[in-house]
Amino acid sequence: MFIGKIVKSDSHINYVCQIYGPREVEVEPAPEDYAFGRFVRIAVRARQGDDPEAELHRVLGMSTEPRTYAVGVIYDTILLNPSFGSLGPRLSNETQVELFSPDYIAERAVLIYVMVLGMMQERTTPEGQTEVFSIMHGVPLLSLELGSEIETMDDEQVRAFHFFSDPDRPDEPPYLHMGYLPHIIAQRNSLLPMVALCIIDQLERLFPQNLSLLSIVKRNFAWRLKVETTG
Template identity: 30%
Template sequence: MRLGKVVRSNSHCDYVVQVDDALEVRNPPSPEDYGFGSFVKLESNQRHWAVGLVYNSQILNPMFPNAGPRLSSQPDPYFSPDLQNEVRTLLSVILIGALDEERSCGWQGIPRVVVPVNTPVFRMSQEEILRFHLNPQGQTQFSYYGLLLSSGGNFANHLVYQVLNDIIPMFSDPAQRRALQILSKELAWKITVGAIRR
């Protein structure tokens, strides 16, 4: 499912995606489609650019700071401006790697290439997410853990915890699941202790 398009970047691996609305597409995505921790892929018809994670969102409403004159509530038959809804939803996406289509696996880390403006962004399927977490030998990989902690913003710990809980049920190998569960429990403890210290 298409979510929107790249509109700018904050750094080499931190991109801003504008979500499609009803004025742009017939069936815009629902809020559940681009929730916190959602896996997305940035790709066009020409090439696959990167895999990313939604780690933050903003609602942009240009009318909010407007303290100017307002139209009366009574309709005027001679003056009816055609106002457009300019409220936008922006997603902060951290790039964490790419899909290797030839070997049906994922490459994890900071992508070397710069993703162009207007590149379409899609929500990834469960099968694509699972493939991204397998190395060429078919073993589980989660090597973007440190990247999320350092670049995931204020919600970095919660983001990693959310991702772990989403991907653990996808793996059938008990050893792979156990390793990720241990990491998840350690992170849950870290989040809890951090909240107590505040």
């Protein structure tokens, strides 16, 4: 589900997105769709070829070309209201404005901050199945564009993003990866460690077989965040 689009970036990995407001999309995103710690993905625009057939496939959604996504996590939400504090004289109240000048746009928005954690590439197989074939954790090489749409990821996609074989050792069995943790910790933001805990909680639900492995990281985080900061 698409929940908004990029309106600004703070750095190569920090993006500010505006959530679609009323009447902008058919199904307005609910707060749970842009909850704290939610995994989202943003498509990276691919170079357009001049092959008309490929263009046709793309338009029809039948392209087998790989699609690249930046995968991120929502780590902050801001409710923006430009009219807050302007208690100046007004001609009519809100209800009247809505009734009499419907083209008056209320400049209110929900902004979310997304930190990019890695990339994933997927393609559609000739059988029509979607297949994730390459995953990278860490800072992506490509940057995103303003206006790119943000899409929430379902459990299956989150699982695929975390469970894979090392790219340089494809023959070995896949295992759980959280290669973005070091760069989450390296960021200076008080909410990011909390988002890391939140991610671990989600992964515990998705990977019950890796509970003890996750508990090591979780306990470590929890100790530092909760005990050391309070004590």
